[in-house]
Amino acid sequence: MTHNTESSPSHPPREPRVTLRGPADLAEALPFLLGFHPDDSIVMVTLHGTRGRFGGRLRVGIPSDPAEWHHIAAQLADCLIAEAGRPGRPDGIAVFLCQDPHPGERPQQTMERLRPLAQHLRTACGALDVPVMEALCVSDGRWWSYCCPDIGCCPPEGTPIPQDGTSVMAAAAAYAGIQVRGSLKEMQARYAPLGPPRAAPQETALDQACAELVPRMLRDGDIRTVRHETLALAEAALHRFRTTRPTSDDTAGDAHDDNLLGDAEAAAIILGLQDRDTRDQAAEWMEGQDAAPALRLWRALARRCVGAYTDHSAAPLTLAGWVCWSVGDEPAARVAFDRALDADPEYTFAQLLHRACNHGLDPEPLRQCLRQERRKRLSRGTTKPRPTSGPQKRPATDTIPANHPGSRGRAHRPARTRKGDGRRC
Secondary structure, eight states, X not given: OOOOOOOOXXXXXXOOOOOOOSHHHHHHHHHHHHSSBOTTEEEEEEEETTTTEEEEEEEEEOOSSGGGHHHHHHHHHHHHTGGGTTTTOOSEEEEEEEOOOOTTOOHHHHHHHHHHHHXXXXXXXXXXXXXXXXXXXXXXXXXXXXXXXXXXXXXXXXXXXXXXXXXXXXXXXXXXXXXXXXXXXXXXXXXXXXXXXXXXXXXXXXXXXXXXXXXXXXSHHHHHHHHHHHHHHHHHHHHHHHHSOOSOSXXXXXXXHHTTSOHHHHHHHHHHTTSHHHHHHHTTOOSGGGHHHHHHHHHHHHHTOOGGGGGGGHHHHHHHHHHHHHTTOHHHHHHHHHHHHHHOTTOHHHHHHHHHHHTTOOSHHHHHHHHHHHHHHHHHTOOOOOOOSXXXXXXXXXXXXXXXXXXXXXXXXXXXXXXXXXXXX
């Protein structure tokens, strides 16, 4: 289950004004509100004023265990209503339960299975004196209302959602430049760890990098050298992504990007990014000609966090979300931040950026801060430390593509600590 919320400000400045006249319009508007089709999701949207203006919105995954529904409903109502405070307190809530049928299940059965969850949400919001004005189930391209008793309005088999893109909502979204990027699962898949046969050699490289780099990162005298080596490798990879045009902006293009990184190279960058200062300096690649190739690089590195290293993906995932937010792609940013917090719920950098993005804050002050830090660093003219000689120096294979012959053999797997014991790796 995904516990991270996605919300938006009460006054979204770039959204067009469209009048929605009933549940059919609400069902069609949902992907335009979020920027993607929210499969396997609870979505709640606040309504304000007598005309029901959309305000904050929140999305979480649907818990697979119905025993959790009562508790998650209370948490979501409290998050969306009680934490809003008096000035932003909504006058109503719209609820969407989005899930495709399980194997062997018909869409109508999906709707009935989720009915208790809808009731829990209605009760939890009502307990805080905010009514649920509409609660819809969206499944397999159809919608049902849990609030409407009129069978003529809401037939048992559900009502199809228009897919031809000719509705008022679709036209207004196209005019405003709002895009729907596909399903949430499709967006999340772009960050999924590599599978066989690529995963095994990548985990071997991560084992070797962990055994070599972590002891050095824990020694104060050597962390600066590791930081310089990591940034040098990342800058070289960024240049490679900048000079290699993407084949497409989808999973096929991601597969092409995966071939631009070597296993040892990716492992060294991933381990190095666990250092906060290194990660913060890499966050400077968030605009101009750096933004698009940096996003591709962070996605590729997140996919390299395989096996026992999945929690290490929090750093590249957060950097990917930061780039998306910085260039104005808030839906993609929320997905990346959400994945980062799934990988490591205690990752502070992701928590802070996720919260700021959800509250509709402007990323420009943070961009200015990063620009200032870069100028200060360049003005100091600090001499970059030289990599140490001997066995600690980065091997030449770090820049060899993954499919190049001559990769290193598997070393003894180092001991790794479990997530939550206070240490990294």
